[in-house]
Amino acid sequence: MAEHSRELVAQLRGEIGVPERPNGRAALVMLMGLPGTGKTHCARLLARRLGAAHVATDHLRSRLFVAASYAAEENRAVFSLAEALVEELLAEGHIVVLDATNLIADFRAPMENVASRSGATLLHVLVVAEEADVRARLAARAVARADGDHSDADLGVYERMRARGFDQPEHFVELRNGPDVDAGIERIAASLT
DSSP states (O other), rough: HHHHHHHHHHHHHHHHTOOOSOOOEEEHHHEEEEETTHHHHHHHHHHEEEEEEEEEEEHHHHHSSSOOHHHHHHHHHHHHHHHHHHHHHTTTEEEEEEEOOOOOOOOOOOHHHHHHHHHOEEEEEEEEEEEHHHHHHHHHHHHHHHTTOOOOHHHHHHHHHHHOOOOSSSOOOOEEETTTHHHHHHHHHHOOO
């Protein structure tokens, strides 16, 4: 299994656009947020601005499973692979933007531990958006998936996760996805320098 994981990590590095050279200040930017808030859009903007690798669990899931079930064993496989990839990138000194819902503390803990073991800076970023925008994105996804959208989350998933709530980390910054998202991206970038 470990050998298979190493092969997958090597293959995925080419797909996610790892910068040629690490910037020498390893950091994990852990995005959190409900489905439809635009985490992947924000992750791409952040990765571009920071010269970071973008690790998206929805993308990893789509690469590992033809028909995702979101069963516990499948989730373990996806997040185990994400951890291996993030750990390798942080060890090399990269900034990594982790794109997943990350709303539950127990689910965030393994990646937080990876950052701690790597001596990397850890920044929690909660992505939020206007309710009407979220619902519009999820409705559009139900009709046709946009290029690069690997998420299966629909309005039902959104409502269940919204009802479950958010286990807030002690410290986090909020990034509002909307007309002023670029200012938020700059604020986050400045906090990492």
